[in-house]
Amino acid sequence: MRKLLFESIAKDSYTEPAPRVSSEAMAELATRVNGESRKRLGRSLSIRQIDAGSCNACELEIHALSNVFYDLERFGFRFVASPRHADVLLVTGPVTKNMGEALMRTYNATPNPKWVVAVGNCAVNGGLYRGSYAVVGGVSNLIPVDLHIRGCPPSPVQLLEGLLALLQQ
Amino acid sequence: MISPGELGRMREILADVAPVVGHRPWPRGRIGQMAWDMAVDKLVTGELTMLSLWADAKVVHMALLVENSAEIAVVSLACTDGSFPSVGARHPPALRFERAIRDLYGIEAVASPDKRPWLDFGFWGVKHPLGDCGGAPVSRLPYTFLPTEGENLHQIAVGPVHAGTIEPGHFRFTASGETVVRLEQRLGYVHKGVEALLIGAPLDRATQLAARASGDSTVAYALAFARAAEVALGIKIPARANWLRALMAELERIANHLGDFGAICNDASFVMMHAQCGMLRERVLRASNACFGHRLMMDCVVPGGTAVDLPKDGTENLRSLVFEIRELLPKLVELYDMTASLQDRTVKTGILTSALARQYGAGGYVGRASGRTFDARRAMQYPPYNELKFDVPVLLEGDVNARVWIRIREIEASLSLIEQILGQIPGGAFQDQVEASPSSGIREGMALVEGFRGDVLAWVKFDVSGRLSRCHLRDPSWFQWPLLEAAIEGNIVADFPLCNKSFNCSYSGHDL
Numbered sequence: 001m002r003k004l005l006f007e008s009i010a011k012d013s014y015t016e017p018a019p020r021v022s023s024e025a026m027a028e029l030a031t032r033v034n035g036e037s038r039k040r041l042g043r044s045l046s047i048r049q050i051d052a053g054s055c056n057a058c059e060l061e062i063h064a065l066s067n068v069f070y071d072l073e074r075f076g077f078r079f080v081a082s083p084r085h086a087d088v089l090l091v092t093g094p095v096t097k098n099m100g101e102a103l104m105r106t107y108n109a110t111p112n113p114k115w116v117v118a119v120g121n122c123a124v125n126g127g128l129y130r131g132s133y134a135v136v137g138g139v140s141n142l143i144p145v146d147l148h149i150r151g152c153p154p155s156p157v158q159l160l161e162g163l164l165a166l167l168q169q
Numbered sequence: 170m171i172s173p174g175e176l177g178r179m180r181e182i183l184a185d186v187a188p189v190v191g192h193r194p195w196p197r198g199r200i201g202q203m204a205w206d207m208a209v210d211k212l213v214t215g216e217l218t219m220l221s222l223w224a225d226a227k228v229v230h231m232a233l234l235v236e237n238s239a240e241i242a243v244v245s246l247a248c249t250d251g252s253f254p255s256v257g258a259r260h261p262p263a264l265r266f267e268r269a270i271r272d273l274y275g276i277e278a279v280a281s282p283d284k285r286p287w288l289d290f291g292f293w294g295v296k297h298p299l300g301d302c303g304g305a306p307v308s309r310l311p312y313t314f315l316p317t318e319g320e321n322l323h324q325i326a327v328g329p330v331h332a333g334t335i336e337p338g339h340f341r342f343t344a345s346g347e348t349v350v351r352l353e354q355r356l357g358y359v360h361k362g363v364e365a366l367l368i369g370a371p372l373d374r375a376t377q378l379a380a381r382a383s384g385d386s387t388v389a390y391a392l393a394f395a396r397a398a399e400v401a402l403g404i405k406i407p408a409r410a411n412w413l414r415a416l417m418a419e420l421e422r423i424a425n426h427l428g429d430f431g432a433i434c435n436d437a438s439f440v441m442m443h444a445q446c447g448m449l450r451e452r453v454l455r456a457s458n459a460c461f462g463h464r465l466m467m468d469c470v471v472p473g474g475t476a477v478d479l480p481k482d483g484t485e486n487l488r489s490l491v492f493e494i495r496e497l498l499p500k501l502v503e504l505y506d507m508t509a510s511l512q513d514r515t516v517k518t519g520i521l522t523s524a525l526a527r528q529y530g531a532g533g534y535v536g537r538a539s540g541r542t543f544d545a546r547r548a549m550q551y552p553p554y555n556e557l558k559f560d561v562p563v564l565l566e567g568d569v570n571a572r573v574w575i576r577i578r579e580i581e582a583s584l585s586l587i588e589q590i591l592g593q594i595p596g597g598a599f600q601d602q603v604e605a606s607p608s609s610g611i612r613e614g615m616a617l618v619e620g621f622r623g624d625v626l627a628w629v630k631f632d633v634s635g636r637l638s639r640c641h642l643r644d645p646s647w648f649q650w651p652l653l654e655a656a657i658e659g660n661i662v663a664d665f666p667l668c669n670k671s672f673n674c675s676y677s678g679h680d681l
Contacts, residue, residue: 001441001504014448049334053359055677057384057465059334063428064454067447081332097292098358099337102329128377133298134362153384155464 014068018075018164019157025147025165032146037113041087043167044076048086048110052103053093053135057153058120062090064156077163083109088166091143094122094129095136107143115146115166119159124148178216178235179242182208189245192613193400197230197243205246205254208233212260218530220617221626221643222256222266224274224299229253230641232615232626234530239548243615243628248276255281262529262648272307273364274300285313288357288680298365314353317343322350325662329358336676340665347661352654356679363681367640372398372605375637376471379627382642383678384465388414388421389620390642390678391470393627396551398472401614401629404603410474411552412594416487417457417466417475418618419583419590423494424453425621426576426583429673433573434505436666437514445501449494456490459483474600484591491584502577515570519656519668522567529652532623532645534579535672537563538571545619557589567656569664572671579621605635622646622675644678 049062065072066079080086083106095103107116118139121127126137139145149162179196186198200208208231211217220232220241230245246253255278257264267278268287275297291309295302317324322343329337339355363382367375379394380387392414399406431446454464460483461469469476505511521531526539536543544561546554562578564571608631615628623645630639653672657665 001508004441004445004500004504050330051334051336051359053361053677054336055381055384055387056336056675057381057387057467059336060385060428060465062334064447064451067451068444069448069451079334083330093359094361096359096361097294098288098290098360099329100292102337102358106330128374128381129361129363129366132362132366133293133295134360134365152467153465 015071015074016069019161021164021168022158022161025149025162026168028147029165029168033115037115040113041115045087045166046078046080046085047088047090048080048083048106049090049092050103050106051092052099052123052139053096053129054120054122055093058092058123061153061156061159062092062119065159070156070160072160072163075164075167083107084111086110087114089114089116090119091116091139091145092119092123094126094132095139095142097134097136100136100142103139103142116143117147117149117162117166118145119149119154121150121152124150127152178211179233179240182211182233182244183242189613191401191610192243193615195241195243195615197245197613200244200246202246202254205244208244209254209256209259212256212263215527218527219256219260219262220530220624221628221641221647222263222270223628223641223643224248224270224276225630225639226300227251227276229270229276230628231256232628236543241615241617251275252277252279254279257281257283262651265647265651273298275303276300288360290357298362299368312355314341314355315351317351319345319350321345338676342662342665344662347663349657349660349662349665352657352665354650354654356650356676358680359677360680361677364641367637370637372472372603372637375640377468379640379642380468380470382681383644383675384467385425386421386620386622386625386644386675386678387465387467388417388470389618389622389625390627391468392418393616393618393625394629394640394642395470395472396616396618397614397627397629398605398631399603399614400616401612401631402472402603402605403612404473404601406474406601407598408552408595409478409597409599412590413475413479413599414470415553415557416479416587416590416594417461417469418620419586420453420457420487421466422621423580423583424450424457426580427453427494429670430501430505430573430576430580432673433515433569433667433670434511436670437511439508439511442501442505445497449497452490452493456486459486471600471603473603474598476600478599479594487587487591491587494580494584498577498580505573512570514664514667515573515671516568517566518569518664519660519671520567521652521656523565525652525655526567529648531648531652532619533621533649534572534575534623535649535652536623537561538575539567540565543624545617545624549617551616551618553590553593556593557586559586569667569671605631605637607633607635609633611638620645622673623649642678642681644675644681646674646676646679649674650679
């Protein structure tokens with residue numbers, strides 16, 4: 001293990017520069033998020049991810065945010081295990097009716113102020129599953145959404161472009 | 170060697186039954202109750218393996234496999250009175266399928282020991298959405314978990330929202346101190362009604378839906394659906410397309426296995442391996458994106474071939490990827506094997522017996538770590554695997570460690586496959602136009618392909634107007650989830666994440 005660690009130290013870092021903040025995300029946040037909660041939450045945000053019916057592709061790319069190339073934590077974000085510790089809920093999927101109650105309960109367990117980010121085309125309006133008997137269709141049908149990050153699934157860079165907008169004061 | 174007896178098994182069941190016209194490539198027979206019972210007998214004795222059990226309007230279908238000869242057949246039993254004799258009563262792997270069939274179609278499995286709902290929690294606003302849609306929706310009464318009795322037992326309820334970034338499902342543990350006495354899963358939280366949406370869907374939309382059955386296996390699902398649709402519609406695709414598809418399938422396998430290898434070690438708090446594997450996984454996704462235009466290669470496999478061709482620099486790009494993985498992986502494997510604290514967690518943890526793996530027909534690394542040799546690429550010999558050389562690793566230990574090693578060996582095998590494909594891929598077109606045009610009869614097709622998790626089954630039916638009138642997708646997890654319940658028994662609660670990750674079953678692919 002020591003050998004591998006020494007090799008890693010000798011190598012250049014894999015971590016890449018931050019992408020540009022998405023102007024689309026900035027515009028959406030400007031209409032939604034007030035300065036008070038921004039001040040309160042600051043530049044260190046705890047994220048709780050909720051899969052509300054996704055196909056798991058969005059989760060894979062959210063996972064990738066933690067790898068050495070994107071290194072999400074350097075920006076002040078971290079993933080937390082409990083909604084009670086969270087500032088941001090990252091919700092994926094078309095919101096299945098079977099997950100509706102769990103999503104509501106998680107939202108209610110998250111202290112204010114909190115932001116909700118809907119990730120992926122399904123989370124915007126149900127996407128491919130719109131009209132199914134088993135989905136609510138779109139996270140905003142159940143809880144207020146502050147930011148949408150589109151894509152099927154959004155790439156880690158697209159996710160970063162959107163999330164970084166939350167840090168702009 | 171295939172004995173004459175093995176070849177006869179399917180014939181006995183399908184004796185005196187004319188195969189259904191238009192079902193390809195394997196025969197389908199409408200059988201009576203006696204032959205149905207005989208099929209169940211053979212499942213119980215292990216002469217046959219169940220590949221899937223699903224319903225259509227007033228009929229249940231069961232796909233069966235003779236393992237040694239790779240013979241496949243579908244048997245269909247009419248359910249005119251809305252019921253059929255339970256398979257699960259005698260062959261437990263069928264139980265959850267029967268509960269799902271009842272929830273979706275309202276068709277009852279008579280004498281099933283488990284009458285609880287499975288996918289329907291009472292929130293859909295409709296009962297039996299694929300059947301008659303009749304009657305009041307099911308009640309939202311609390312779900313009854315199986316009883317456990319004993320001194321000092323306590324329950325731990327986990328989920329549906331888990332602590333990590335993973336899919337939702339509920340685990341109910343009963344523990345005696347630290348030891349798990351029973352795990353019972355409750356799934357269905359991500360049921361999106363995919364099979365209902367597939368009915369009547371145009372071919373391109375159906376392909377997209379199938380490709381999203383489970384996001385980590387998008388190539389495998391698109392491939393299974395495309396192959397089923399092509400065989401039903403009698404379409405022959407360009408040779409190059411088969412090779413491109415295999416290239417994508419192997420890249421998907423490597424990316425997932427690398428992710429799992431790191432994540433399993435991470436669950437034993439060995440973070441460094443997670444970081445190193447995460448780096449390699451990202452390299453695979455970036456190479457996939459550079460070659461096929463999507464990191465997960467979603468919508469890259471379509472009926473008729475592939476949506477994209479390998480670009481000019483693709484071969485070089487993939488060769489350097491193979492080189493990079495071969496440089497680093499052996500060091501990681503050595504580290505895994507030499508770290509006593511890690512081995513302490515994975516060796517002899519979560520043992521799945523080979524008898525259970527065989528009974529459930531467990532696919533992928535779950536089956537192959539417990540002595541079941543089945544691999545759809547080898548057994549079905551679908552192109553281009555019939556022209557490629559590859560090992561199918563098999564171990565007998567059945568523990569977390571064995572499931573890790575199967576993944577390591579499969580990464581190595583897939584790297585070799587990618588090299589072979591790059592060296593032998595024929596030129597020419599990569600896609601043919603496909604239309605589901607009207608025909609004089611109903612056309613049905615079935616395909617079984619090897620995803621990273623195991624064999625994915627797709628079954629399609631086109632009516633005379635060329636409309637997709639039924640599509641059934643069966644994830645390998647259907648047979649692996651119940652085995653996780655068995656494997657965790659007697660282990661400590663703290664080892665559950667390791668066991669769970671070493672199975673890495675799909676929620677979305679199962680719930681659909």
